[in-house]
Amino acid sequence: MSNATLYSVSYAISHDILFAIGSAVGGSWGRSIEASGLVTGLAVLIFAAIVLAATMINTIVLIWYERKLLGRFMDRRGAMHVGYAGLLQNFADGFKLFRKHTVRPRAADQVGFFFGPTAYVVTSLIIFGILPISSGWSSGALPLTLLLALAVFSFAPLFIFISAWSSNNKYSLMGGLRSAAQMIAYEVPLLLAVVSVVIVAGSFDLSTIVYEQQNYWFWGPLVVALVVFVAAMLAEMERIPFDLPEAEAELVEGWNTEYGGMLFAFFMLADYLRALVGSILVVLLFLGGWTLPSWVPAGATSFPLAGIFWFMVKTYIVFGLFVWVRASLPRVRTDQLLRIGWNRMIPLALLSVFLAAALVSVRHCLPVFGCLPSPGG
Amino acid sequence: MQPDDVRRVLAPKLAERLLGVEPFAGTLGKVRFDRSAALETFRAMRDDLGFAHLSMVGGIDWVDHREVLYVLWSDAAKQYVLLSTDVPANDARVETASAVWPSANWHEREAWELVDITFDHHPDLRHLLTPDGYVFHPLLRSFKLHEPEDLEVKVRHV
């Protein structure tokens, strides 16, 4: 299975299904069912279904992990009752939200009210089709996956703004503006930190970036970029210490105050999807993705799905760091937050770009970095 | 500070409107004054005797008259002093103390709405604890807890 990719597995399944149906039906109908376009189409659907299922399960486990870890930081156990150690708690919460009546304000903009959260969730899910989790689990033919993933990630402020405006509530509008301002302010240092990684790796393709980290992970030389990226990611994910827009819901000024039921569930889900995306990006860009250092014994990397396993371990460790930050720090006020973003993070991010450029220029002179084939190959 | 000090400062200003400085356990005493001398008494207590802190303004309903009680504290003397004035039940008005001590503001609002004592020249005499438009003054002895209120009269719309 070592050469199998997710797409090739989906294609194989689709091929088997359609050819089985085709041979069962027989005749000209059967041959038309076995057409390559149909096989490809079904393969793409199966690929999407597998990615969606895996993402949703991963997100639900992530939420469980956060609740339990946060509880342990607070000297309590977290959810314990539903399922063993509370594993089914989130299914119960999701089911409850699913059953809830979605209150639709009469004066709200009907299209925008439903479009905002839906698009928010959809764009967060799309990213998972782009991100590679191991050498096999990747989108294969897509070039510039990093650029594409970050571009889709940046849609969020737009949909938050649409949701806030459609609520027809001036406090929600103000809250939505604040939230969007926070996200846009932190996009710049985020992207600059990513630029540092791209400079060192020489490619916008995530698989290539992981490949370039086979001798050394980028978290060492690019530690400044890592710090900037993590802080900017926390602001993008609207987690503590940057979650004043979420706390504004207490002041009835949050952008999701008018939402209830499944639409509210969409917001919560999208929050955690984005948290997962953030953790995955940290692992891909700085922690060597699914590879382990060369001094690790071969037995650790040779069992089936080893790449995915180690990737998930690293992702959950990174997310654990985010939970730790959430448990320990107070909230930053919005104006202080924006000041940090524009006045402190951007210079730091620019510094990391210069350091990355310096690293590239001296890399081949230093023996520890080894001799790498030219990127893009 | 002794009760005599208080009497010595207030007597020239109030003359016969100072009705007495009685001993009161645990405090400097209870100064009883006529309500027409309210503002002068307040100013004298704050400026000449150093009682910069007004702790409480309370109303007590004695059926034929009502008593307005003021409790002051002096940081220098580390003592309380009580001021008391009587207002007749049919004309329950007294000058506000909020010009002298801003802390009187809310206390007088409460005394008005509960014991029906009107404070002249109060900047903002409206309901504090009872609902807006509530017509009863609950802490009067005539307001009986065990009789139902007349529901038609209950809340006048404001």
Add this chain to the structure above:
Amino acid sequence: MSEMWINMGPQHPMTHGLWNLRVQIDGELVLAVDPEMGYLHRGIEKISEDRHYNEVITLMDRTCYVAGLAWEHLYLLAAEGALHVTPPERALYLRVLCEEFQRIGSHIMWYAAFVQDIGLMTPFLYGMRDRDLILDLFQSYTGARLTYEYMRVGGVRNDLPTGFTDHARKVLDWLIPRFKEYDQLCLGSTIFRKRCDGLGVLKGPEAIAHGVTGPMLRAAGVRRDLRKDRPYAVYDRLDFDMALADTADVTGRYLVRMEEMRQSVRILRQVLDWLDHHPGPVVAERLPRWLGAPYAPVGAEGYLLKRNYPKGVGFAAIEEPHGEALSYVVNEGGEHPYRVKFRSPVFANLSAASTYLVGYRVADIPPIMGSVDVCVGEVDR
């Protein structure tokens, strides 16, 4: 955006109690403030006029439910003055024990709610965990965790169980390093300092003019603590320091309350030592039976008849956890008090809201109101 009045409350997770904070804002700036109270007005003073002296005690627990024993103490100091009753010495020490543990419990509750509003979720639960130890102590000798009804006219209801003082000392030993932990989580956090320093400034003279008392006043540097200036119960025999700060802002109030907790631990150690070595009665001997039949203290010799009982007026002031609280009890010779009047510290602290809230941002309101330590039950009574 033009100026508008918004309501923060009466249902609001930040306000910790049922009241409405109306603020007039212009964008993010607070222009004017109008607190709207009365949602929790239960007519405690009026109800007391229909109850026996001992039956009023149940109302006092509910006046400020976070510091119930302190309010019981307040009422009883005045009621005993009005009824000409003197409690025995051991009862006085037990009352100080109650009040100081109540002070620590109230300040931990304040701390938990305050940091929760700023965004720190973890210290909230640490505070709740530690406060539970104190509530367990209360339960062991009063029988309840929130509404104690432990004190009576003439003393307290019962003595401490055996082994209580040792257990209490263990709790105090546990609490001292916890206070250090609280400080590390808050004062050690740059974000906390940036959100709280210089906020909600209320200087001394202005505070005194507005009747502000308690930690808010001491944070402005004014040396006033009723336990030192006008000692009641046995505070004149106990050794402790006044907690002061000089910044008059939110951080100053935080420091004052943390220091008050440490001083309370100091007081409690002295009280526990005294209680270990001085057994004795916990209730006065000659008490009127008509104080409240179902609640008459155990062992009361009720031979004093109502018609012979002298009239009186009682006045008391205590340093309640929120500040200076007063009570005035008028005894006109009947079974029920003629009038009880209470002064709540939070009443005055809140009335001064326009001095320390105007000119700041809307996002600053949670830390500032948290530092005021609002307990609506005692404001509204």
